[in-house]
Amino acid sequence: MHIQKTTVPSERTVAIERWYSGDMVVRGEPLYQTHCASCHKPDASGSANWKEMTADDKYPPPPLNGTAHTWHHPLPALRRTVRMGGIPLGGSMPAFAGKLSDQEIDNLLAWIQSHWSDQIYLVWDERNRQAGNPLQPIARAEQ
Ligand code: HEC
Numbered sequence: 774m775h776i777q778k779t780t781v782p783s784e785r786t787v788a789i790e791r792w793y794s795g796d797m798v799v800r801g802e803p804l805y806q807t808h809c810a811s812c813h814k815p816d817a818s819g820s821a822n823w824k825e826m827t828a829d830d831k832y833p834p835p836p837l838n839g840t841a842h843t844w845h846h847p848l849p850a851l852r853r854t855v856r857m858g859g860i861p862l863g864g865s866m867p868a869f870a871g872k873l874s875d876q877e878i879d880n881l882l883a884w885i886q887s888h889w890s891d892q893i894y895l896v897w898d899e900r901n902r903q904a905g906n907p908l909q910p911i912a913r914a915e916q
Pocket of ligand 1: 805808809810811812813831832833834835836837841842843844846851854855858859860863864865866867869881882
């Protein structure tokens, strides 16, 4: 492990480097509010009853803020979800391939992950490693 797990004093302190830049988070915000907030809520808190299937055998939009299970999915899976949506898997989320560029999708995921505590981020980071996608922090990258 190259990340020190001891430097996690509180949820609000970002003690570790993340794979995205602050610039990406700033660019992701308006994209999120335009394309995602109507379902996942402007603050990414999603539906309170996201675990309960509705009458049409679908699930409500889950929170993306780290309280549900978005952090179970490595980065390629999150990118795929936004590109392909959930309909091919029997869900109801629309696909965004063709509407959003790969860079815009990464900016959106950066904005979403900026809501995650360091604890959640570290577990997610470890899962990426296990899935064979170790992420290099790009904190200083331009895009
Ligand atoms: C029409 C409502 C709707 C919109 C708009 C929408 N989503 Fe979703 N999203 C869902 C639903 C519902 C699910 C659960 C899976 C399913 O049913 O397809 C989901 C699942 C997800 C997941 C997987 C979460 C997890 O914990 O596994 C991610 C990531 C996600 N959405 C991101 C986005 C992003 C980013 C946008 C905007 C570009 C967006 N969604 C727009 C309804 C929506």
